[in-house]
Amino acid sequence: MAIAREAGPRELAGVVVQAPRRPLGRLLRRYAPITLGILLAVAMIVIAAAAPLLAPLSPSAQFADAVLKGPGAVERHALGTDEFGRDILSRVIWGTRISLQVGLASVIFGFALGVPLGILAGVQGGRCETGIMRCADMLMAFPTLLLALIIVTALGGSLINEIVAIGVALTPNFVRLSRSLALTIREQDYIMAARAVGSGQLRVMALHVFPNALYALVVVATLYIATAIRTEASLSFLGLGIPPPTPSWGNILSEGRQYIKCCPWITTFSGLAIMLAVLAFNLTGDALRDLLDPRLRGE
Amino acid sequence: MVTYVLRRLLVAVPMLLGAMSIVFFAMRVLPGDPCVAMMGDQATSEALADCTRNLGLNRPLVVQYADYMWRSVQLDFGKSLRQGYPVSEYIGRMFPHTFILVMAAAVVAALVGIPVGIVSALKRRNPLIDYPLRIFALLGLSMPVFWLGILLLIFFSLRLNLFPLIGGGDLDGVISMIRTGEIFRYPGDFLAAVADVLHHLALPALALGFTLAATVSRLSRSAMLEVISQDYIRTARAKGQIERAVVYKHALRNMMVPLLTIIGLFVAIALTGTVLTETVFTRPGLGKMLVDAIGARDYPLAQGAITVFTMIIITVNLMVDMLYAAVDPRITYK
Numbered sequence: 001m002a003i004a005r006e007a008g009p010r011e012l013a014g015v016v017v018q019a020p021r022r023p024l025g026r027l028l029r030r031y032a033p034i035t036l037g038i039l040l041a042v043a044m045i046v047i048a049a050a051a052p053l054l055a056p057l058s059p060s061a062q063f064a065d066a067v068l069k070g071p072g073a074v075e076r077h078a079l080g081t082d083e084f085g086r087d088i089l090s091r092v093i094w095g096t097r098i099s100l101q102v103g104l105a106s107v108i109f110g111f112a113l114g115v116p117l118g119i120l121a122g123v124q125g126g127r128c129e130t131g132i133m134r135c136a137d138m139l140m141a142f143p144t145l146l147l148a149l150i151i152v153t154a155l156g157g158s159l160i161n162e163i164v165a166i167g168v169a170l171t172p173n174f175v176r177l178s179r180s181l182a183l184t185i186r187e188q189d190y191i192m193a194a195r196a197v198g199s200g201q202l203r204v205m206a207l208h209v210f211p212n213a214l215y216a217l218v219v220v221a222t223l224y225i226a227t228a229i230r231t232e233a234s235l236s237f238l239g240l241g242i243p244p245p246t247p248s249w250g251n252i253l254s255e256g257r258q259y260i261k262c263c264p265w266i267t268t269f270s271g272l273a274i275m276l277a278v279l280a281f282n283l284t285g286d287a288l289r290d291l292l293d294p295r296l297r298g299e
Numbered sequence: 300m301v302t303y304v305l306r307r308l309l310v311a312v313p314m315l316l317g318a319m320s321i322v323f324f325a326m327r328v329l330p331g332d333p334c335v336a337m338m339g340d341q342a343t344s345e346a347l348a349d350c351t352r353n354l355g356l357n358r359p360l361v362v363q364y365a366d367y368m369w370r371s372v373q374l375d376f377g378k379s380l381r382q383g384y385p386v387s388e389y390i391g392r393m394f395p396h397t398f399i400l401v402m403a404a405a406v407v408a409a410l411v412g413i414p415v416g417i418v419s420a421l422k423r424r425n426p427l428i429d430y431p432l433r434i435f436a437l438l439g440l441s442m443p444v445f446w447l448g449i450l451l452l453i454f455f456s457l458r459l460n461l462f463p464l465i466g467g468g469d470l471d472g473v474i475s476m477i478r479t480g481e482i483f484r485y486p487g488d489f490l491a492a493v494a495d496v497l498h499h500l501a502l503p504a505l506a507l508g509f510t511l512a513a514t515v516s517r518l519s520r521s522a523m524l525e526v527i528s529q530d531y532i533r534t535a536r537a538k539g540q541i542e543r544a545v546v547y548k549h550a551l552r553n554m555m556v557p558l559l560t561i562i563g564l565f566v567a568i569a570l571t572g573t574v575l576t577e578t579v580f581t582r583p584g585l586g587k588m589l590v591d592a593i594g595a596r597d598y599p600l601a602q603g604a605i606t607v608f609t610m611i612i613i614t615v616n617l618m619v620d621m622l623y624a625a626v627d628p629r630i631t632y633k
Contacts (some may be wrong), residue, residue, distance in 0.1 A: 025426065140318035141609050143571040150605060153593050154325045230443055234575055237445050238590050257449065257579075264453045277365030279441035286437075 034291065037283025044277055047093055048100040055090035059247045062086055071112050080265045082255060088266060092273050098248040099277055102162055102232040103225045111221055119205050119213070121175065122182025133179065136172040144169045148231050152240050156210035162241055177220055181213040188212075215292055223285035226278045228246025233274045245270045249274045288297025303624055311617045316368065318609040323367050326602050327360065354380075367602075376603030381595050386603035390585065396473060397465050399585040400507065400576065401569045403500050407508025408515045408565070414494075415512070416519025417554075420527070421546065432516070439513025444572050448506040448579035455502060465581035468496035503580045507572045514568060515561070522557040526550045561622055563616035570608055 047054060056076065063085035066074045072090075073080065121132040139147060142167070151165035185191065186209065194208050235241035236250025244251050245274040249270045256266025334350035335342070342350075351357050355366070370376070376386035394526045415432050422428040456464045476482050482489045526532065527550050535545045574586035581587070585604055592600035 134313075134317070136315055138321065141314055141318040141613055142321075143567045143612070145571045145574065145609060146605065149574075149589075149593070150322065151323045153601070226441070230441075233443055234445065237443075237575065238578060239594065253446065253449070260449060260453050261457055267446070267449045267453075271443065271449065274443050275438075275441050275448060278443070279437060282437055282441050 017254060019219060030133065030291075031287075033283050034287030037280050037285075037287055040276060040280030041284055044096055044100060044280060048096040051094050051097050055087075055093040057087040057090045057093045059094040060245055061090075067257065070263070071265050079269050080263070082263075083259060083264050088252070091252055092249065092269055094247045095252060095270065095273065096160070097247040098246065098279075099229050099232060099274070101159065102166060103277075104231040104283070105163045106166035106170060106228045106232075107221050107224050108171030108172050110224065113167065114171040115143040115178045115210070115213075115217060116205075117171075118178030119182045119209050122179040123186050123201065123205050123209055129179070131148055132175065136175040139169075139172040140176070141167070144227060145231050145234055148237070149233060149240060153234055157235075157241050157243050159173070159242055159246075162232060162235060165235075166231050167232070170224050170228065173220075173224065174217070178213055178217060181216055182209050185209045185212050213289070219285060219288045219292060222281055222288060226281035228284065229277050229281065230274070249277075304621055307617055307620050311613055314612060315613050316493055318613065319368060319371055319606055320364070322605050322609070326598050327356075327363065341494050362578045371606055376606065377599040378506055379592075379600045380597045382597075382600070386599050389588065389600065390603055390607055392471070393583060393588045396582065397570075397573050397577070397586060399470070399496070399500060400503055400573055400582070400584060401566070403504035404511055404566070404569055404572070406508035407504055408511035411508065412512035412515025413519045413558075416516040417523050417546075417551070419516065420523035422522045423524070436516045436520075439510055440517075442510060443508055443575070444510045445575045445579045447509060448503065448576060451502045451506055452580070456459075462502050463499055466499055466584040467584070468492070468499035470496050472515055499582070501575050505580055506579070507569065507576045510572060511565065511569060514565070518561050519554065519558060522554045523550065525557065526554045529553075531551045556623075556626055559619060560628060563612070563619045566615045570611065 025179070056078070063074075063077075063081065065083040065085070066077055068080045068083055069077060069081045069085075071078060071080045077087050077089065079087075079092065081087055082091070117132050117136075147169040148162075148165040151168055152161055155161040155165065182205075186204075191204060191208055195206050199208070232241060232248070233250035233253070236248045237254045238250075239254060241250055242248050244255065252270035253267050253274070253297040256263070256270065260267055334347050334354065334356070338346060339349060348357075355363060358366075374387050376390070378384065379386050379389055382389065415435060419429050419432040419436070422432075450462060455461045470493050473489070473496055476485070476489050476492065532545060532549055535549050536542075540548075570586070573584055574589060576582070577584040577587035578590050585607065587603060589604035589608075592598075592604060
């Protein structure tokens with residue numbers, strides 16, 4: 001107080017209220033994973049969208065003079081070629097499209113199917129809940145890849161079938177999560193208030209329960225994109241995904257398997273692409289969860 | 300406890316039957332005639348009719364379904380279309396290969412994953428330790444097992460020539476030596492056969508184990524974090540125990556209880572992993588058998604393999620729930 005009284009108006013005007021400083025290390029620790037994850041994910045989206053512009057050659061063009069050449073061995077093939085003389089770089093770039101399409105579309109499919117069912121089960125309760133949850137439990141008995149494999153076997157390998165198969169395989173996860181969120185949300189005062197002003201069941205679910213569950217669902221959906229991309233690559237690797245010659249990362253890797261002795265680059269680059277894509281969405285999902293879940297803050 | 304076990308059984312049995320029904324309908328009702336798939340589009344209608352009759356596909360669906368369910372619960376999955384002999388016999392031969400792979404991978408995952416998770420939790424304020432460990436876990440989660448397998452094959456089998464490229468060793472021989480008592484007559488041969496099996500097992504177990512270690516380390520990290528924030532840990536510290544005693548005597552033991560619950564999840568991930576691992580390493584086993592059966596349109600074999608996978612997962616989950624009830628008496632079941 002004494003200092004303040006002694007200080008003249010000019011000195012006081014010079015005082016700048018500073019926000020408490022955060023050490024750079026802490027900021028880095030907190031935001032580096034999400035930054036890296038988002039950068040990788042954005043890069044993937046850009047590569048997928050601009051594949052025709054970015055790919056130096058057509059992914060299906062065969063060059064008889066450059067069969068199984070290593071990275072840089074032939075001028076126009078930076079990452080080498082496969083057994084048909086196709087450019088690996090172009091195929092990996094085009095493969096990004098398939099992975100992202102399947103990753104996003106199957107998660108949207110699972111979300112659109114699972115979340116309404118889960119919220120309905122959570123809010124409605126009773127027989128409706130038992131019926132929905134028993135079905136979800138039954139599907140949960142199958143690991144994601146196994147269930148997707150069963151469906152794809154029955155439907156046949158194609159882009160749409162793969163999306164449906166992985167989407168259905170992810171659905172029970174969304175049902176379970178949205179039900180457990182809905183169970184908590186339905187006990188909140190604002191739900192009682194909404195009911196008191198005459199909101200019907202559907203209105204409560206769509207306008208109150210769903211928006212409040214949304215952020216947690218989006219975080220988990222981001223993580224499931226990683227699962228979907230990995231599952232797609234696994235199905236393609238097993239020869240059950242999109243049939244060749246469409247360049248999907250799993251296909252490239254599967255075809256390159258026969259040539260690991262002479263030409264390991266085919267499997268190396270396609271595998272690296274799968275890993276980076278899965279890492280991107282794992283990092284983003286993890287970081288989003290840490291940032292949005294206050295219980296984990298400060299850890 | 301008895302009521303709880305009975306109640307869990309009552310839930311598990313319909314779940315198993317439901318899962319088996321899903322397998323049945325996926326294989327029969329969805330588009331695609333197994334006979335057309337097996338014989339190709341060029342097959343004559345007589346040949347197709349013959350095939351349909353032989354497989355029993357001309358019977359009403361309800362009859363087929365009831366027959367399939369009744370035989371499946373007796374572990375009779377019919378005969379393999381390609382191989383000709385009973386599916387259950389085939390599964391019985393493949394099961395030990397998959398079993399030892401899952402067990403070996405579990406050992407790798409536990410030996411790597413649990414210490415990594417614990418250290419990562421205890422040293423979470425030290426970025427120089429926590430960060431590399433978390434990156435390791437993230438890489439393990441993101442790296443597809445089939446790619447890691449190929450990288451290991453390229454490096455250890457092709458470059459260094461240390462491990463075999465394909466196969467699973469003579470496990471059948473080892474098993475028959477144990478069964479016939481030859482193990483005591485020819486201990487040298489037996490040990491050589493076991494060494495050969497382990498030699499073939501090393502890389503697949505490492506590949507599958509590493510990807511599983513990532514999941515285990517994350518779960519042990521969160522289990523450890525949960526435990527060290529408990530009051531009894533504060534009490535242990537307050538009475539002046541050294542940190543090591545706090546960790547080993549109090550935290551570690553209690554951390555293992557939540558870890559038990561992941562065994563079910565672990566088995567599910569590991570079994571899925573075997574499908575990919577066995578394919579990459581061209582190893583015999585249930586996973587490779589399933590992929591081959593699907594490729595060859597051998598529906599009874601594929602159906603049998605998937606049913607067995609599901610049975611194992613549901614049974615393990617049931618056992619884990621019971622184990623959990625036995626280990627932690629505080630839990631009340633509704």
